[in-house]
Amino acid sequence: MEGKIESEPENEAATEDGSTAPGDRWLGDSSPTEAPLPGDVRTAMERFFGDASITTLEDWTGELRRRTGGAIEVDELCHADGETDHWGELDGDRYDFQCFYDAVALAEIASEPVEIHTVSPDGTDIEARATGDGELTATPSTAVVSFGTTVDGSHLPDGEPTLEDAYTAICPSVRAFPTRRAYERWAAKTQAATVGMPLSAATAVATELVD
Numbered sequence: 692m693e694g695k696i697e698s699e700p701e702n703e704a705a706t707e708d709g710s711t712a713p714g715d716r717w718l719g720d721s722s723p724t725e726a727p728l729p730g731d732v733r734t735a736m737e738r739f740f741g742d743a744s745i746t747t748l749e750d751w752t753g754e755l756r757r758r759t760g761g762a763i764e765v766d767e768l769c770h771a772d773g774e775t776d777h778w779g780e781l782d783g784d785r786y787d788f789q790c791f792y793d794a795v796a797l798a799e800i801a802s803e804p805v806e807i808h809t810v811s812p813d814g815t816d817i818e819a820r821a822t823g824d825g826e827l828t829a830t831p832s833t834a835v836v837s838f839g840t841t842v843d844g845s846h847l848p849d850g851e852p853t854l855e856d857a858y859t860a861i862c863p864s865v866r867a868f869p870t871r872r873a874y875e876r877w878a879a880k881t882q883a884a885t886v887g888m889p890l891s892a893a894t895a896v897a898t899e900l901v902d
């Protein structure tokens with residue numbers, strides 16, 4: 692069943708409103724890959740790599756590419772064996788993923804439009820269209836995305852990290868939400884260190900991973 696979208700201003704994602712999560716978790720839509728990460732996110736990402744210095748998402752994507760062989764290709768995305776709530780449609784073909792963000796990356800890899808569907812943790816259906824050239828529009832327009840990694844150390848790689856290690860540690864914390872407030876409520880109780888940004892700005896991370 693489709694979840695209920697909270698009523699709030701369309702610019703809610705860009706305002707400070709007494710939210711439940713620390714303000715520095717919100718990266719906004721202006722150069723989000725260059726914004727400083729909060730301490731727990733930096734610590735979790737550095738622990739995943741073991742010997743890296745991570746201060747921004749740009750550092751994280753660069754380190755991931757360096758350790759795992761460079762730009763990610765379509766067959767290296769986190770594909771699912773069957774249908775999931777997280778999928779993208781490219782040229783009439785449906786690709787089901789373990790993590791919805793792979794559909795965003797698919798558009799950037801293919802340089803073609805991808806229609807994206809996912810379901811937020813509260814059950815709200817979220818649709819998006821990534822153009823393949825860095826643009827993305829979402830429904831609802833207030834939708835946001837989280838990025839981060841687990842903090843309990845249970846998914847640390849045994850040796851040099853692989854893409855599979857990264858997916859295991861990162862994918863559970865990469866989710867879409869109908870509003871910033873919905874993300875912040877989830878972030879306050881989830882067992883992951885995360886940051887948030889408008890879904891419309893999410894292609895910035897995908898570009899860093901695939902170009």
